[in-house]
Amino acid sequence: MKVLFITSNRGKFEEARKIGEKYGVEVEWKREEYEEYQGNSLEEIAEKSAMVLSKKIGEPFFIEDSGLFIDALNGFPGPYSSYVFKTIGNEGILKLMEGKDNREARFIAVVAYFDGEKISTFRGEVKGEISKEMRGMHGFGYDPIFLYDGKTFAEMGDEKNKVSHRRKALENFFSSIFNQ
Ligand code: ITT
Numbered sequence: 001m002k003v004l005f006i007t008s009n010r011g012k013f014e015e016a017r018k019i020g021e022k023y024g025v026e027v028e029w030k031r032e033e034y035e036e037y038q039g040n041s042l043e044e045i046a047e048k049s050a051m052v053l054s055k056k057i058g059e060p061f062f063i064e065d066s067g068l069f070i071d072a073l074n075g076f077p078g079p080y081s082s083y084v085f086k087t088i089g090n091e092g093i094l095k096l097m098e099g100k101d102n103r104e105a106r107f108i109a110v111v112a113y114f115d116g117e118k119i120s121t122f123r124g125e126v127k128g129e130i131s132k133e134m135r136g137m138h139g140f141g142y143d144p145i146f147l148y149d150g151k152t153f154a155e156m157g158d159e160k161n162k163v164s165h166r167r168k169a170l171e172n173f174f175s176s177i178f179n180q
Contacts, residue, residue, distance in 0.1 A: 001178055002026045004061040006053060008033045011140030012064060015166050018158070023174040030061065036082075042067060043121050045079055046112035054114045062173065066109040066165060068093075068142045070130060072100040081142070090134050090145045103129040107146065109169040113177065122176070124168025128153075 005016050005027050013029045020027035037048035046065040053063065067081035073096060077084035084092070097103065104127070111122045126148065134144035136154025143153035143160070153160045161167055 002028055004028050004030050004057075004059065006030045006032050006034065006057070006061050006063050009140070012066070012166065015161055015164065016064070016170055018161055019167055019170045020174065023171075023178060025174055025178055030057075034063075036065075039079065042079060042108055042110040043123070046110045047119055047121055050112035050114050050119045054119070057114075060113070060115050062111050062113040064109055064111045064166065064169065066107065068146070069106045069108060070097070071104040072097065072102045085141055090142060093130065093142070093145060094133065097130050103131075103147075105130050105146065107142075107165040109165040111169045111173045113173060115177075120177075122169050122172040124165040124170070124172060126163055126165045126168070 001024065003025060005013055007013055008031060013027070017027045034049060034053055037045050037052065039045045039048060042065045046063060049065070050063055053061070067078050069075045069078050107126050107128070109124045113120050113122070128146050128148040131145050131147045131152055135152045136144050138157045139154045139160060146153045148156065148163060153164070
């Protein structure tokens, strides 16, 4: 079974491809920037963006919207994670976190799947902490500053794929759509 993943982010695609393999799903990359609908929740953004894309793409596809939510910053950068990463990056986040005792954070991923007729969404979440400095060479985005069980996601390599928010969202998605 093949399914199209529309994303501009190679890191996301690589992670999804490996997870798909375990489900016998071949995840095919359609590298495309699309206009991301703005909204207050990842579900709203993913669903509305998929709706716009479905008018253009005639076959089944999924997109995934994700973000880092930091407790001490009231959930920032949340739905703005992509923009914040491109502007202030990991160094900027570490600066904002200087002097903060509560370093708890969550990654959340929402998959929106268009089956040719309707859109369904699937969610995944992982809890961790913001590190004090960047560590590790693997992964992408905020991985070097996201601590899970004493290691950053960027230090975990493929181990990250066992516990990530994307893994959980995709598992929900693959198991409910392709495992029937
Ligand atoms: P799309 O084309 O799929 O939208 P994007 O990179 O713009 O790709 P998002 O809008 O979902 O993705 O923004 C998510 C941001 O959060 C982006 O900067 C990612 O680098 C970061 N992010 C998401 N998942 C991550 C993960 O597993 N590890 C590290 N950073 C992550």
